[in-house]
Amino acid sequence: MSKIILTGDRPTGRLHVGHYVGSLRRRVELQNSGEFDKIFIMIADAQALTDNADNPEKIRQNVIEVALDYLSVGLDPAKSNLFIQSQISELTELTFFYMNLVTVSRLQRNPTVKAEIQMRNFEASIPVGFFTYPISQASDITAFKATTVPVGEDQLPMLEQTKEIVRKFNSVYGETLVEPEILLPDNEACLRLPGTDGKAKMSKSLGNCIYLSDTEEDVRTKVMSMYTDPDHIKITDPGKLEGNTVFTYLDAFSKPEHFAEFLPDYNNLDELKEHYQRGGLGDVKVKKFLNNVLQDELAPIRARRAEFEKDIPEVYNILKKGSDVAREAAAETLAEVKRAMKINYFEDSALIEEQSRKYSK
Ligand code: TRP
Secondary structure (H helix, E strand, C coil): CCCEEEEEECCCCCCEHHHHHHHHHHHHHHHHHCCCCEEEEEECHHHHHCCCCCCHHHHHHHHHHHHHHHHHHCCCCCCCEEEEHHHCHHHHHHHHHHHHHCCHHHHHCCHHHHHHHHHCCCCCCCCHHHHCHHHHHHHHHHHCCCCEEECCHHHHHHHHHHHHHHHHHHHHHCCCCCCCEEECCCCHHHHCCCCCCCCCCCCHHHCCCCECCCCHHHHHHHHHCCCCCCCCCCCCCCCCCCCCHHHHHHHHHCCHHHHHHHCCCCCCHHHHHHHHHHCCCCHHHHHHHHHHHHHHHHHHHHHHHHHHHCCHHHHHHHHHHHHHHHHHHHHHHHHHHHHHCCCCHHHCHHHHHHHHHHHHC
């Protein structure tokens, strides 16, 4: 069986370092591993509209931001199809058919949807489109026969729901759809990178994000004001690692080479942590190191972004070409789905003959 990747992001803002360690970095590695037959990376504008119906301009602006973020981290259009969800009408058709296989109570139990409803104060007035987006996400994944879906942990319930839809479809209509596997980051810090203020989640509204497109100066300022251990007041005080954002970021970003290059007094992160816990290591020194580590990772991303920003029409062209390829793949699956569901009347000569025989008696 071919190995196929499908994943994507809602274009509701610029992508940040949480997206990067949670998924983007992995996608680029997978892309360059050569292990996959096809890779589809989707800008989920239709999904973004399910809770931004009154703000289409925001989505439209962020489509290009996300595309630039994708290209700048090293997703390569020669290897990965970058496309825009709303341009593939086959996806909405699949969603309509899958809706028959999912109950309202099952959607209500989806933990991600539940949390989002609370966060948006939607309780009494949930748009139907928003409520059903897990079904549309199942269409996104199955339309491309994806075997592998690299995403953050918050998407786990979506993958569960997709698998259920696949099993249900295949059991009712015959083996047609492919069951996907989720691919989560293997490092705890990458699974849930906190905001710079130590809050559990990076979010634009909390103003605690480091964006991939931030300038060198922005990144430095954000790192130097990061949340650490509030009880670590004097340098000689012993420090805590638990909940210490600077160390969580080092867990996610630092490599042994960084020590040789920027902090040669220590061989590795364990030694640095040990000194911090013992006392005698100040926050500023650790923050400066983290800044170097982050700048090292972000500088090439920033440089690539600057190149792509010079030719925006070409970026749209990449998305258009990717959408054409995606549409073709999704159309193939949709045809198979319609065949399995017995709604392929005009291509089914056996059906026409059978009906003729019935009426010629
Ligand atoms: N729900 C994802 C997000 O919030 C975006 C998305 C839409 C997606 N369809 C997908 C991710 C299919 C993976 C697979 O960012």
